[in-house]
Amino acid sequence: MTQVPARDAEHYALGTVGVSKNFGGVQALHRLSISIPKGQITCVIGPNGSGKSTLINILSGVLPMDSGMVIVDGVGLRTVHPYETPDLGITRTFQDVRLFNQISVMDNIMVVLTERKLWPSLFQRSKSEHRQRAEQVLRDVGMWDKRDAMAEDLSYGQRKLLEMARAMALDVNIYLFDEPFAGLFPQMLVRVKDILKQLRAREKSILFISHNMEIVRELSDHLIVMDSGELLVEGDVDEVLAKQEVIEAYLGA
Numbered sequence: 001m002t003q004v005p006a007r008d009a010e011h012y013a014l015g016t017v018g019v020s021k022n023f024g025g026v027q028a029l030h031r032l033s034i035s036i037p038k039g040q041i042t043c044v045i046g047p048n049g050s051g052k053s054t055l056i057n058i059l060s061g062v063l064p065m066d067s068g069m070v071i072v073d074g075v076g077l078r079t080v081h082p083y084e085t086p087d088l089g090i091t092r093t094f095q096d097v098r099l100f101n102q103i104s105v106m107d108n109i110m111v112v113l114t115e116r117k118l119w120p121s122l123f124q125r126s127k128s129e130h131r132q133r134a135e136q137v138l139r140d141v142g143m144w145d146k147r148d149a150m151a152e153d154l155s156y157g158q159r160k161l162l163e164m165a166r167a168m169a170l171d172v173n174i175y176l177f178d179e180p181f182a183g184l185f186p187q188m189l190v191r192v193k194d195i196l197k198q199l200r201a202r203e204k205s206i207l208f209i210s211h212n213m214e215i216v217r218e219l220s221d222h223l224i225v226m227d228s229g230e231l232l233v234e235g236d237v238d239e240v241l242a243k244q245e246v247i248e249a250y251l252g253a
């Protein structure tokens with residue numbers, strides 16, 4: 001573990017310092033250093049294959065990094081194990097939705113709550129408390145009326161909402177959403193936007209990946225632009241979008 005400057009811990013929930021990741025000959029991330037401000041919505045944009053999902057995979061411990069550090073609340077970590085991330089206050093969704101198809105919507109949430117021994121022994125939570133929590137998150141994402149449906153019978157948009165509800169079941173501080181808006185109809189877009197805004201209102205720190213520039217402008221406070229596994233630019237969303245190199249490299253105008 002490495003202690004980083006206190007100023008960073010005060011302002012940033014999460015970050016990377018010089019993170020590299022190779023897959024065979026492919027350099028997915030090259031010495032990437034980024035910061036995710038506390039209590040804000042950060043968006044990552046960049047062309048396909050620029051390393052956006054790999055960044056989330058490393059921040060959530062799904063993939064080991066080759067070199068560099070992940071910074072969580074001011075502490076530098078050279079390895080992040082996926083089973084540790086809830087304790088680090090980190091949760092995520094996957095670009096390809098991952099649910100238990102053969103069980104109900106409600107049970108998809110209950111599994112998350114009961115699988116983890118959040119507070120063993122003394123603070124063991126009862127099933128009714130888990131049910132209350134599951135009801136809460138399903139209401140938060142507007143899926144309570146679907147609680148008894150089988151996950152496999154949901155529409156694509158509903159599956160994405162359930163995936164978000166599963167990520168939100170543990171009430172942590174950092175939310176990483178990999179393309180939550182991709183492939184959604186307008187009505188669902190509004191619901192997912194509301195979920196992100198709701199989380200920000202509760203002072204959570206959110207990172208999402210998107211290609212929809214209208215949504216990026218509307219929701220993001222902080223913007224990270226990646227290209228070929230490297231950071232092109234990051235900062236306040238309006239300042240970043242005003243930069244010529246971003247327009248040229250990504251927006252193609």
Ligand SMILES: Nc1ncnc2c1ncn2[C@@H]1O[C@H](COP(=O)(O)OP(=O)(O)O)[C@@H](O)[C@H]1O
Pocket residue numbers: 023026027028046047048049050051052053054055
């Ligand atoms: N598990 C993996 N195995 C091999 N190559 C991968 C793997 N994950 C990502 N890559 C490669 O790394 C690069 C970055 O991928 P990714 O992070 O998925 O990009 P993005 O999410 O920005 O589209 C791509 O060239 C991709 O093919």
Ligand SMILES: [Mg+2]
Pocket residue numbers: 052053054095
């Ligand atoms: Mg991706």
